Structure formats: structure tokens, C-alpha cells
Amino acid sequence: MGGQGPAEHRADAGRELEQLVREHAGRLAAGLVRITGDFGTAEDLVQDAILAALQRWPIEGVPARPDAWLFTVARNRGLDVLRRQHNYRSKLAQLRLPVESASDDRLRLVFTCCHPALSRSAQIALTLRVVCGLTTAQIARAFLVPETTVAQRITRAKRKITDAGIPYRMPDPDELAARLREVLAVIYLLLNEGYLSTAERAQSRDLVDDADWLAAQLHGLMPAEPEVAGLLALIRLHRARADARFDPDGNLVLLEQQDRSNWDHEAIAEASRLLQQAARRHRPGPYQLQAAIVACHAEAADWASTDWEQIVLLYDMLLHLAPSPLVRLHRAIARRFTAGPAAALGEVDALADALDRYHLYHATRADLLRILGRAAAARAADRRALQLTANPAEQALLRRRILWGDETRGAGRRVNSVERVARADTRRRPAGSSPSSG
Amino acid sequence: MKYVLLFVETEQFERDFEAMSEADRERAFGLVYQWMDDNADKIRGGNKLQSADTATTVRLDAGSEPVVTDGPFVEGKEVVSGYTEVEVDDLDQVLKMVSTWPGCPIVEIRPLLEMSAGQG
Numbered sequence: 103m104g105g106q107g108p109a110e111h112r113a114d115a116g117r118e119l120e121q122l123v124r125e126h127a128g129r130l131a132a133g134l135v136r137i138t139g140d141f142g143t144a145e146d147l148v149q150d151a152i153l154a155a156l157q158r159w160p161i162e163g164v165p166a167r168p169d170a171w172l173f174t175v176a177r178n179r180g181l182d183v184l185r186r187q188h189n190y191r192s193k194l195a196q197l198r199l200p201v202e203s204a205s206d207d208r209l210r211l212v213f214t215c216c217h218p219a220l221s222r223s224a225q226i227a228l229t230l231r232v233v234c235g236l237t238t239a240q241i242a243r244a245f246l247v248p249e250t251t252v253a254q255r256i257t258r259a260k261r262k263i264t265d266a267g268i269p270y271r272m273p274d275p276d277e278l279a280a281r282l283r284e285v286l287a288v289i290y291l292l293l294n295e296g297y298l299s300t301a302e303r304a305q306s307r308d309l310v311d312d313a314d315w316l317a318a319q320l321h322g323l324m325p326a327e328p329e330v331a332g333l334l335a336l337i338r339l340h341r342a343r344a345d346a347r348f349d350p351d352g353n354l355v356l357l358e359q360q361d362r363s364n365w366d367h368e369a370i371a372e373a374s375r376l377l378q379q380a381a382r383r384h385r386p387g388p389y390q391l392q393a394a395i396v397a398c399h400a401e402a403a404d405w406a407s408t409d410w411e412q413i414v415l416l417y418d419m420l421l422h423l424a425p426s427p428l429v430r431l432h433r434a435i436a437r438r439f440t441a442g443p444a445a446a447l448g449e450v451d452a453l454a455d456a457l458d459r460y461h462l463y464h465a466t467r468a469d470l471l472r473i474l475g476r477a478a479a480a481r482a483a484d485r486r487a488l489q490l491t492a493n494p495a496e497q498a499l500l501r502r503r504i505l506w507g508d509e510t511r512g513a514g515r516r517v518n519s520v521e522r523v524a525r526a527d528t529r530r531r532p533a534g535s536s537p538s539s540g
Numbered sequence: 541m542k543y544v545l546l547f548v549e550t551e552q553f554e555r556d557f558e559a560m561s562e563a564d565r566e567r568a569f570g571l572v573y574q575w576m577d578d579n580a581d582k583i584r585g586g587n588k589l590q591s592a593d594t595a596t597t598v599r600l601d602a603g604s605e606p607v608v609t610d611g612p613f614v615e616g617k618e619v620v621s622g623y624t625e626v627e628v629d630d631l632d633q634v635l636k637m638v639s640t641w642p643g644c645p646i647v648e649i650r651p652l653l654e655m656s657a658g659q660g
Contacts, residue, residue: 217631218635219631219635265651266631266649266651267541267543267629267630267631267651268630268631268632269629269630269631269632271630271632273632277632277636
């Protein structure tokens with residue numbers, strides 16, 4: 103790419119460094135936990151090595167063997183801090199390169215970080231730090247929370263792992279489905295969090311990239327799990343269209359208006375293939391279905407040729423597997439194109455009790471009311487939506503609509519933003535609960 | 541590692557239990573005894589408690605004199621109704637064990653703070 107300024111160069115170099123650290127940190131952690139048998143200590147050592155790397159590599163240059171460098175720093179630090187703990191110290195002293203981390207080790211690490219006895223926020227923080235090699239500061243910046251909050255979360259989680267006896271092991275076959283759901287939920291939330299972020303967070307870590315990396319790792323380690331492939335496909339389908347989602351000024355561009363030539367069609371085709379392979383295992387799940395819905399949009403040559411019948415069908419299947427008012431809302435949005443706006447509005451209105459505190463419920467109603475010529479009711483619904491969202495890009499869009507009425511006419515135009523934000527909000531906004539601010 | 545399982549009953553559970561026929565209650569107890577037998581190698585003791593309305597609570601931080609009151613220290617809809625101490629390798633083993641518990645609807649798992657000889 104030509105015309106890069108020094109700031110972009112720095113950002114690129116920073117990203118490269120992060121990727122390098124991520125590639126090696128998790129493996130080192132996995133190996134160290136196995137050898138020392140102490141999750142907390144091993145994790146501390148790796149974190150120290152990462153901090154040293156982030157400080158020194160930009161100045162001294164990236165070493166020829168980054169893994170060996172990290173290993174040596176972690177080991178020496180360990181020998182130093184564990185001076186009084188002969189047991190660990192002797193284990194560490196015997197360590198030689200390469201630290202073997204069998205694929206099992208890396209899976210164990212992920213399953214331990216995402217153990218159901220840990221809170222979701224702890225699972226996320228631990229996974230990012232231990233498996234992806236993020237520093238506490240990077241995690242805090244990515245989630246817009248104080249660094250001390252993240253640090254406390256991690257300290258508490260590590261203490262719980264030790265004190266409550268959370269094991270470092272692979273789940274048994276009969277536990278695997280439930281445990282894998284936890285891991286996938288964590289990766290999914292990273293995707294959402296990353297997807298939510300707009301220009302204001304451009305300087306922070308791209309969590310979608312971490313979600314992609316984690317899902318790809320997991321897919322490599324568990325190729326026979328179709329939901330892992332489904333989630334990876336979902337992430338890739340979103341990323342393939344990411345460039346078209348914002349205009350040069352950072353405004354949200356809705357699906358209908360997106361320039362589809364800006365989509366990465368090769369990546370879309372590849373993700374679709376991945377999804378088809380997963381489907382051949384005949385074990386459908388929520389991630390495969392969501393990916394299939396996004397694929398319907400991604401594969402449509404233009405807005406007019408969107409296969410809404412197929413999308414409604416997929417939402418029906420999703421409702422069957424994972425019923426929720428949110429999925430019903432999305433289905434109703436699609437129904438606008440198969441059954442008409444009046445029928446869709448009826449279905450949306452039926453969700454009033456569950457979704458009254460959810461801004462996209464009101465924004466969707468506003469769309470449908472506007473199409474049906476009920477401008478005043480539409481404006482009132484948009485105002486309600488505006489009260490309930492904290493996302494600046496969403497707020498800007500709603501303000502424009504309240505001012506200009508049908509400037510963004512049509513529920514369909516909203517589909518992409520509705521999906522985008524709804525997915526992002528499932529975490530902080532379970533149906534019916536009050537929206538968080540922030 | 542050692543853990544204590546705290547068995548917690550809810551008002552609904554209590555009502556359902558009272559509504560059972562004698563035969564159904566017998567069967568419910570039978571399932572619990574069976575579970576105890578199945579896990580006998582891990583169980584290190586425990587007991588069913590008398591109902592919460594038999595509890596007496598003493599507060600020692602209320603003033604110079606201990607304050608004795610009638611009832612459990614937390615008045616709530618959910619009450620601890622029994623406990624079992626278990627010894628297993630790790631939390632996953634307890635989770636597996638508890639997943640087949642046929643009694644009350646809530647079980648809290650608390651690791652024991654194990655003190656070596658000479659401490660405490």
C-alpha cells in the first residue's frame with residue numbers, strides 16, 4: 103500500500119508485534135502450566151515476558167527466534183521469583199527449548215480459561231491474556247474499562263482456579279459439548295465487542311482479529327466440531343465485508359447501500375465452503391445457522407436478489423435450536439420482505455414485553471411504521487430507540503432519521519446494522535433487561 | 541481436594557415435597573440414598589439439617605454482649621438444608637458428581653481451606 107504515513111507504519115508494526123506475541127505466548131503458557139502444574143505462576147511468567155518483549159522488540163528489533171526469547175525471559179524470571187519454591191524452581195531449571203506444547207496442551211489452556219466455574223468476564227480476560235498474550239493494559243483499552251478492573255478480574259480468576267481446584271485438563275467426551283459452548287461464547291463475545299467498536303477505538307486492539315485467531319486455532323485443534331467451523335465462518339464472513347461498513351467519515355453504511363465491490367468475495371467464498379463442510383456433519387447449531395444467514399446476505403449479488411425466504415427459514419431453525427425474543431425480532435425484520443411490513447409489524451409488536459428496553463426493537467418498529475405511512479408513530483419509536491442506545495454511530499443514524507424522516511427509508515436497509523448491533527448486544531442486554539450505558 | 545457441598549432448598553421445592561404422596565417421598569429418599577451409595581468412595585461425611593426455623597443465630601459484633609436471635613442468619617427463600625464433605629481430585633469431579641444429585645434444586649460447592657498440621 104502506498105502513501106502510508108509514519109503513524110500507520112507504527113500501527114502496522116505494532117500489529118505485527120501483537121500477532122507475533124500471540125503466536126508464541128499461548129504455546130509457552132500451555133507448556134509452562136503443564137510442566138510446573140501451577141496455572142497462576144506460569145501465567146505470570148509469560149505475562150512478564152510479553153511485557154518485556156513489547157518494550158524491547160520495538161527498540162532492539164524482533165529476535166530471530168521470538169519463541170526462544172520469550173522462553174528464556176520467562177524461565178529466568180521464574181528462577182528468580184521462585185527462589186524460595188524449590189519444587190517449581192527445579193522443574194523450571196530443567197526446562198529446555200523447544201517447550202513442547204502438544205495440541206492437547208493448548209486446548210487444555212483454552213478450556214481452563216473458559217471453565218464454567220469462572221464468570222464470563224473472567225473467562226474473556228483470562229483467554230485474552232493467557233491464550234492470546236494480551237497485556238492487562240491492552241485488554242482494558244479494548245473494553246474501555248480501567249486497567250485495575252481487568253487486573254483484579256484476572257487475579258481473582260487465577261485465585262479461584264487454584265483455590266477451587268479448577269483442573270488443567272481436557273473435558274471428557276460427555277462434558278465436551280457444554281464446555282465447548284463456553285469457549286465459543288467467549289470467542290463470539292470478542293467478535294461482538296470488536297464489531298461494536300467504531301473509529302473512536304481504532305487505536306485499540308482489534309478484538310475481531312483475536313476472535314478470528316482463536317476460532318482458527320480451535321478449528322485446527324478440533325476439526326470435527328461443526329460449531330467451531332460455524333463460528334469461524336461467521337467471523338470470516340463479517341470480516342470480509344468490514345471495509346464496506348463505514349464510509350470515509352466513519353459513518354455506518356447500511357447493508358442496502360454498501361458497495362458490494364468492496365467486499366472480499368474470495369474470503370466470502372472460502373467462508374461459505376468452510377460452512378458447507380461443517381454442514382455435512384449434520385449437527386447444526388446456532389453458530390452454523392447464524393453464519394448461514396450472514397452468508398445469504400454476503401452471497402447475494404445485490405440487495406434486490408437477497409434470498410429472504412431462505413433467511414426466514416434459517417431464522418426458523420435458529421428459533422427451534424435457540425429460541426429468544428432477539429431471534430424473533432430478526433426473523434420479523436426478514437419477514438418484512440416475504441410477508442410485507444404490516445405482518446412484520448404485528449410480529450414485532452408481539453415482542454413488546456420482552457424487548458421494551460432494547461433500542462433495536464424500537465428502531466425496527468420505527469422502520470416498519472414509516473413504511474406503513476405512520477410518520478408520527480415512527481418518529482416516537484425512533485426517539486425511544488435513541489434514549490436506549492449508547493453507541494455513537496447508532497445515535498447519529500437515529501438522529502438523522504428523526505430529523506429527516508424517511509432519509510433511510512425501509513426496514514431492509516437497516517438489516518445489517520440491526521444484526522450487527524443486536525449480535526453485539528446479546529451479551530450486555532439479555533432480552534428484557536435494561537440497557538447498560540457504556 | 542476437599543469440598544463441602546451445601547444443599548439448598550427453595551420454597552417451591554419444599555411445597556412440591558409436601559405435596560408428594562408417601563410412596564413418592566419414599567422413592568425420592570431412595571434416589572438420594574442411591575446417590576450417596578454411588579458416591580460413597582468420595583463422601584467423607586455430612587448430615588441433613590433440621591429445618592431453618594430451628595436455627596439460632598448469635599451475633600458477636602453487635603456490642604459487648606453476644607446477641608442471640610431466633611432463626612437463620614440470612615432470612616431468605618433459599619435455605620441450606622444439609623451438607624456433605626467430599627474428597628476428589630478437582631472441581632470437575634465434584635461438578636460431575638453434583639450433576640446427578642437427585643435431591644434439592646441448588647447445590648453450592650465450597651472448597652475447604654486445608655491447613656497443614658500445626659496450623660490453625
